[in-house]
Amino acid sequence: MRVDLGFNTEQLGTLIEKVRDDPAAGATVWKASTTWKKGLRSEATIARESGSHTVPMDEPVALGGSDTAPNMVEMVLGSYGCCLTTGFVANAALRGIQLEGVEIEVEGDLDLQGFFGLKDPDEVWPGYTDVRAKVRLNAPSATAEQLQELFDAVVPTSPVGSIIARPVKVTTELA
Structure with a gap:
């Protein structure tokens, strides 16, 4: 049930x-592509038949990033x-x-x-x-x-x- x-x-x-x-x-097979944005910030893009998803990533300030994303x-x-x-x-x-x-x-x-x-x-x-x-x-x-x-x-x-x-x-x- x-x-x-x-x-x-x-x-x-x-x-x-x-x-x-x-x-x-x-x-x-699963795929992703990444693009550097600025500083230590980058984005991962996952393209699918139904559309794409973008996930931002950044480093915390202590590691030199701007802490805008995980x-x-x-x-x-x-x-x-x-x-x-x-x-x-x-x-x-x-x-x-x-x-x-x-x-x-x-x-x-x-x-x-x-x-x-x-x-x-x-x-x-x-x-x-x-x-x-x-x-x-x-x-x-x-x-x-x-x-x-x-x-x-x-x-x-x-x-x-x-x-x-x-x-x-x-x-x-x-x-």
């Missing part, structure tokens, strides 16, 4: 079945939290769990010595060395067991969580 949590569960269910029946249909490593944390939220809402709806709220706090440890190039990346990693998330699910009609099963299904299948937790091949070239 599905519940209405504000999105098209039928469309999602159909896509899941399509990928289940034809795994090649699940192989997708910085890139903050966006990673926000992306992880939002990815988990999407996973909880989608999976809850498909499992018939009526969610009334999802709140996730995400924090990460990053040593600026690596980012500034003061230490070799093998000595001080320039990215996050630890990321922690606290999840609060408000679902009064769900049992603790249902919420634990939902949690156990969502966390290991988070694409952003997987990107953060596992090595990903990154190819960057000067064009």
Whole structure:
């Protein structure tokens, strides 16, 4: 039994079945482009068939920016939290769990010595060395067991969580 949590569960269910029946249909490529604006401010643009989305990013004043938007490593944390939220809402709806709220706090440890190039990346990693998330699910009609099963299904299948937790091949070239 599905519940209405504000999105098209039928469309999602159909896509899941399509990928289940034809795994090649699940192989997708996602794209973004970025443009420097001014100072340490830049924008990421994500183009889709339905239109494009622009996301501004900037560094805090302490790192030389003008603090007009979140910085890139903050966006990673926000992306992880939002990815988990999407996973909880989608999976809850498909499992018939009526969610009334999802709140996730995400924090990460990053040593600026690596980012500034003061230490070799093998000595001080320039990215996050630890990321922690606290999840609060408000679902009064769900049992603790249902919420634990939902949690156990969502966390290991988070694409952003997987990107953060596992090595990903990154190819960057000067064009």
